[in-house]
Each structure stands twice: as structure tokens, then as C-alpha cells.
Amino acid sequence: MGTESKRQQRFAGVIQQDLAELFQRDGGSWAPNAFITVTRVRVTPDLAIARVYLSFLNTSTSKSDLGLIRSKASEIRYKLGTRIKNQARIVPHLEFFLDDTSEYVEHMDKLFDEISKEPRQED
Template sequence: MESKRQQKVARVLQKDLSEIFQRDARHLFNGAFITVTSVRISPDLSIARVYLSFLAVKNREMLLDLIREKGRSIRQQLADRVRHQLRIVPELNFYIDDTADYAAKMDALFANLDIPPAPAEEEEETQ
């Protein structure tokens, strides 16, 4: 369970990283639309796990590697934004958010289920 402080810092990081990816650093990633879906931060606020979602991207793994390579410059841009709110800017670890893929897979599984119809109420009363 995350503390209130962790939740607040995670929200600030998510907001600022979203702006960095969508405005300031978009040219670094060939115009790919990158969304920060969530941020999880360690209890000591030193490590942030950043989950990203990509649109209009053919190779997500290659883009993730590029983001990891540019991690220092992204962290520097983040530091410029949060320097008055945080004493230490956390180390950023980037991951692909696969919840949309997982949800689509679960929807497909549920759609393929063969559920027999429930017996009629009249049949239940006669038995």
C-alpha cells in the first residue's frame, strides 16, 4: 500500500513526464505519441517505475530502448520541472504498459466462452 506522499509524488511525476513526452521531447522519438499511464514510486522516493503506452508505433521494444537511452536527458528535464517540489529526483525505470493488451485478451476469452442458457423458471418450479 502506497503512502499519501508516494501517491502525491507519483501524480506529480506522471503529470510532468506526460508533458515532457508530449511536448518537449516528442522530436527525440520521431513524433511517436507516448502516454504515461502510471507511475509507481518506492517508499524512499528514490526509484520510479514509469509505465508507458505507445500509439502509432511499429516496434514498441525499439522505442522503449530509445527512451531508456535518453533516460538521463528525460530525468534532467524532469528535474528542471520538479526542483522546487522534490529534494531528490528519483531514478526512472521505464516499462511498457500492457494492460490494454491484457484487457483485449480477456475480452477475447470471454467472447469465446460457450455459456448454456439458464433453465426457464417454469421448469424449476415443476421439479
């Protein structure tokens, strides 16, 4: 993927901030018992599609919660549109993805802990 233009980055920042506020306010009805964090937003060069990366805390069913969020994508897009209508000509189509960076970091930490506990072999 190429580098994003300043316009794309600025628009992605607006979307990320507004979606974060939406998930903070309405996220409980979309994915009960989950704390949803918008970790990153990437926007296509024509600003028509926004790829939104979400992280779910306090839940063990993040994949099913992501499915619930995807099923509510049109409702979320509508609510986003009411918030950014003065800042954008079009409201981008939203695609939601699971951001598993924290799980990957935890996995790597466990591997490094196991390696450090193993006895060292002398060369």
C-alpha cells in the same frame, strides 16, 4: 508490494503529470511516430526511484520504442529535474516499463468473443 503512503502517491502524481507533459512535447524526438502515455508511476518509500509505466499508441514497435526511451533516461531525468526542482529535494532515478494492459484487454476480449461464438453444449 505494500501500500503506498500519501507522500509517495502525491510525489508519483507530480512526476506522472510532468512526465506526461514532457512526452507530449518532446516524445516525438525520443520515439518517432509513437504517441506515448504515462499510465502509472510508482515511487519507492525513500522517493529515490520512480518506476514509470508507459503505453505506446500508433506504433507496432513498442518494445524498441521503450528501448529508445530507456537510452534517453538521463536526458528525461534532467528535463524532469528542471520542472520539479522547487517541489522535490532529489530527482528520482527513472525506470521505464511497458504497460501492456490495453494489449491484455484486447486479447481477453478476443477470447471472450471466440467463446461466445462457439455453439453451446447442453448438459
